[in-house]
Amino acid sequence: MRSTMIAALAAGAALTMTAASAGAQDKVKVGIIATLSGPPAVIGQQLRNGFQLAVKNLGGKLGGKDVEVIVQDDELKPDVAVTKVRAFVERDKVDFVVGPVFSNMLQAILKPVTDGGAILVSPNAGTSNFAGKDCNPNFFVTSYQNDQMHEVAGKYAQDKGVKTAYIMAPNYQAGKDSLAGFKRYFKGEVVDEVYVPLNQLDYSAELARIAAAKPEALFVFLPGGMGVNFVKQFRQAGLADKVMFLSTFTVDEATLPAQQDAALGFFAGSNWAPNMDNPQNKKFVADYEKEFGSIPATYAFQAYDAALAIDAALKETKGNVSDKEALRAAMKKANFESLRGKFKFNTNNYPIQDFYLTKVVKRPDGKFQTEIAEKVFADYADPYVKDCKMK
Template sequence: MKTQLTLAATALLVGTAMTPALAQEKIKLGVIVTLSGPAAALGQQVRDGFALAVKDLGSKMGGRDVEVVVVDDELKPDAAVTKVKGLLERDKVDFVIGPIFSNILQAIHRPVTESKTFLISPNAGPSTFAGKDCNPFFYVTSYQNDQVHEILGKVAQDRGYKRMYLMVPNYQAGKDSVAGFKLDYKGEIVEESYMPLNTLDFQPELSKISSQKPDALFTFMPGGLGVNLVKQYRQAGLADSIPVLSAFTVDESTLPAQQDAAVGMFGGANWAPNLDNPPNKKFVASYEAAYNVVPGTYAFQAYDAAMLIDSAVKAVKGDLSNKDAVQAALKKADFTSLRGTFKFNTNGYPIQDFYLTKVAKRPDGKFQTEIVQKVFENYGDRYAKDCKAAN
């Protein structure tokens, strides 16, 4: 009997261990982000944050070597579709990680998920895939777009700002940002200004803000848009009289260019470099040592995306052939997030804490966002109730 039990246990171990052939096959990860034009700094943070995580993992996931293929979506939906099909068909990647912008995500979502390849977004989280169109092959390590903007709406309401001027880019994430802001804000909106994504000159809008004298400006202007807006806002003399509540306008991707012009401006985020926990402190120090810049949300969310994938690969012992098993492992999110509290909602978007942040200049001369207060705790998005996918 003892011999039989030993043979059975041995057979079980052999059945669950990774085969030598599988162990020799590399896990291929395709990163698609914006790496050209004014928004390149955002994509660079994702690329570098992800690369740092892979390095910290010893370039292995679940015992298998990892190969990362990085492509530039050029912030063009058509180009992004071509690039992502190359990742799927030529490179045969096991996971696609990206993109930055929601319009690019909307373009690549179908070709990736219909190929039954897992798509992990380290930034874009549009409402379109959070509700009834959620997908078991799609997971987000950032947020649902509305949520970050909800922070600023609640802060504006709580601080008694009675008149607000809203200025955002004219695409899906901009529309989501306004919807998010309006959830808690009940005061007067003196104007909603929707700007082209290639706007460089904000003087006409700044003149309107100056004449209408709102209590505060709410804006979402990522990348180069935010750099120009903040500099022109400060130069126009508005920063000292009309506070700025922003999302992705003053953050670690734009602060090296904005510098003193951004100091004192507020933001909303799910994280900040000074978030006080040991893994985050290690991450920030390692990132600054490797790249000589302060990491932003884009970098930390990409780091978490890599750790999420690693947790799933480990859970299935390196065997990615069973898609249902990989999906279940991703859903568990069995890793330590740099933000602390983190779990997936039913729609594959996070439940997490959110903060009001403020731009500060550090003693070493670098600029970073710092936490002012926690605004939402263990907060899930409002679209998850409509998700019927088996996430």
């Protein structure tokens, strides 16, 4: 009898373990990697908030399955990012990694994530190499290819007959992509092309050079805290009435709460704005403001769309994450209503979408946001897709 009881207990324990294992398999695991400390932290917070809001609005599920979201700060350090995504795939066994904010982080994490068997979904960074020759079937982008947002400003300047421009960006891959994007459509004279250290906050030397060069237009890509400081210093230097201000990620909903009146009337290139007129976007903006007490930026909406893309793919596969080929095919279909309206993945897994010039305005409630001024590109695909071997 004793032997029988022991056998029965052992069988019961085995059944419990099996049930627990089966339960674990019924849960989708997502790792979010974003910059959540230092001057750019506000950007990473928008990314994290946007994804988590989507999961909340989907009832805490993705594709009908319970979801566990694990969040890590990459500290804007590639080695830290690699360590944390390896933990995602090796220890936590995540099915998807969502992030990062910055392109140098993306360059560092793509291989360990995709080699580890997870699908990487970027809701912000979208470097040229991964859109072209280094495209990867386990990598999807819900934002843009880095050059494209900056091409908006270049085309607008060209169309407006601007003859001279001063251009500036941080000295890393996305910064180089940004200025390349601006120059792709701007055919006037670039009076100076300046690269500053990532996270530089004092621009007195650069502002003196701008004043001396007397360009018709200024184009800057200075995200997060960099943009907050530059815009204030630019306005204080008395240049706002002398130079057309064009930008990307410098005046947006992540920086405007700190910039406020200093940014009024400044232009930016974007694939979206809070005032975009469709039902899903109106609900998103209202929900975000209620949940977080601030206006969402592109980082939040693109992360929200990343969650919708994963949700749609899992519905297509009936929650199966083990068949990676089927999961990739389901992701490619992009069978969801993007907050931006028209959206589809190109063969390189980067979006085909519309792009706009936006302008900073002050709302009746005293808050600041960007609003669409005009459409600059329609159904626009990035120029690097021709180099991608995926079809």
